[in-house]
Amino acid sequence: MNTIKNYAYNHAPLKFDFKQTVERFFVDEEPLYTPTNTGNYLILKISKKDMSTWKLITVLAKATGLQERDIGYAGLKDKNATTIQYISIPKNREIELNKNLTTDKIEILERAYNKCPIKVGHLKGNHFSIVLHNISKSDATFFTTLAKKMQTLGVPNYYGYQRFGEDSRSYLQGKEIAHSGKRLKGSKEKLLVSSYQSHLFNKWLGERVKLSTIISQKSVEQAAKKLDYPVELVKVLAKQKQMFKLFLGDAMMSYPYGKTNYVKDMYQSSQSFEQQKISPTGLLCGENVERAKSDAYYLEEPYDDTELNTLKGDRRFAWIWPQKVNTNYDINNKKLVVEFYLPKGSYATTFLEEIGKFSLKED
Numbered sequence: 001m002n003t004i005k006n007y008a009y010n011h012a013p014l015k016f017d018f019k020q021t022v023e024r025f026f027v028d029e030e031p032l033y034t035p036t037n038t039g040n041y042l043i044l045k046i047s048k049k050d051m052s053t054w055k056l057i058t059v060l061a062k063a064t065g066l067q068e069r070d071i072g073y074a075g076l077k078d079k080n081a082t083t084i085q086y087i088s089i090p091k092n093r094e095i096e097l098n099k100n101l102t103t104d105k106i107e108i109l110e111r112a113y114n115k116c117p118i119k120v121g122h123l124k125g126n127h128f129s130i131v132l133h134n135i136s137k138s139d140a141t142f143f144t145t146l147a148k149k150m151q152t153l154g155v156p157n158y159y160g161y162q163r164f165g166e167d168s169r170s171y172l173q174g175k176e177i178a179h180s181g182k183r184l185k186g187s188k189e190k191l192l193v194s195s196y197q198s199h200l201f202n203k204w205l206g207e208r209v210k211l212s213t214i215i216s217q218k219s220v221e222q223a224a225k226k227l228d229y230p231v232e233l234v235k236v237l238a239k240q241k242q243m244f245k246l247f248l249g250d251a252m253m254s255y256p257y258g259k260t261n262y263v264k265d266m267y268q269s270s271q272s273f274e275q276q277k278i279s280p281t282g283l284l285c286g287e288n289v290e291r292a293k294s295d296a297y298y299l300e301e302p303y304d305d306t307e308l309n310t311l312k313g314d315r316r317f318a319w320i321w322p323q324k325v326n327t328n329y330d331i332n333n334k335k336l337v338v339e340f341y342l343p344k345g346s347y348a349t350t351f352l353e354e355i356g357k358f359s360l361k362e363d
Helices: 053-064 093-098 137-153 171-179 185-219 220-227 229-241 266-275 294-303 348-356
Strands: 026-029 041-049 082-090 107-116 125-132 251-254 261-262 278-283 314-315 323-330 333-344
Touching: 026 220, 041 093, 041 229, 053 082, 053 093, 125 229, 125 348, 137 220, 137 323, 137 333, 137 348, 171 185, 185 220, 185 278, 220 229, 229 266, 251 266, 251 314, 278 294, 333 348
Parallel strands: 026 082
Antiparallel strands: 026 125, 041 082, 041 107, 125 333, 251 261, 251 278, 278 314, 323 333
């Protein structure tokens, strides 16, 4: 994935050891709403270790006699982590759940009732706590300063390496399936095609970060020559204070969720962007999706596959702001505990990679 990853910040790489394990990687979902405590659905707050969300759903289906499709979840969580997430099941299966759920990898922390089941996307975001090893005191200090700075300046919202399979090439299978013209069979094929969507998004985002960096770091004349842009356009882009430069026609969305509007006045939009009121979005190509317009459309077009119609298209925030950043350094063990919050769909590893400037994927 490093071939398409362009970092937005220009500091020297840091050194630390990262490993995604149940002892070093903790995730806690923040739900979209609080259950009403009345209704026909049981809402479970579940802590799990060494178990993916898919496996959790399989275990709950077996314990309750439900079909897997009847079990609601807001987001997928990795196996190699300790995670807290919310699950919904029909209330009338609570007795079976109590009787048959025996694994010690799952602990039910809270129960409540609600009128509606949980659906994919029904969460605000995730709280992370991650333990990094073998980090020097000076790097830990710099890490903390930079991570807190990113709360104000933001980071590119790349998909993490987890999206692309063990060999980082699952998107190639997804592309093949998308171009076959056949209907998707099952969740695996859907996942592969969405991996291809994500790959195209990452390539587009990498290109936008790269050209934004050129405009920020070079003179107007140098940037215009390197990008082959008119000098007058580069002058307007260079006046934008934020790292990620906006173009006419960029599809902006109210942050952290809301309606989409297109950039008509670059100065006005860049002010709202800098104030974290709106953020640019990138294309997840597919059926029934809004494309960017004007200049932004031409930057998006090379990463748009109009043959991909087997999945619904969408738009994804290109730029996000981490929140609630906190760190704790253990000088004796050269260990740094990092806590932070990210909006839904964002990857903790992407945030850490922007700070460390290296891929966290194990070879």
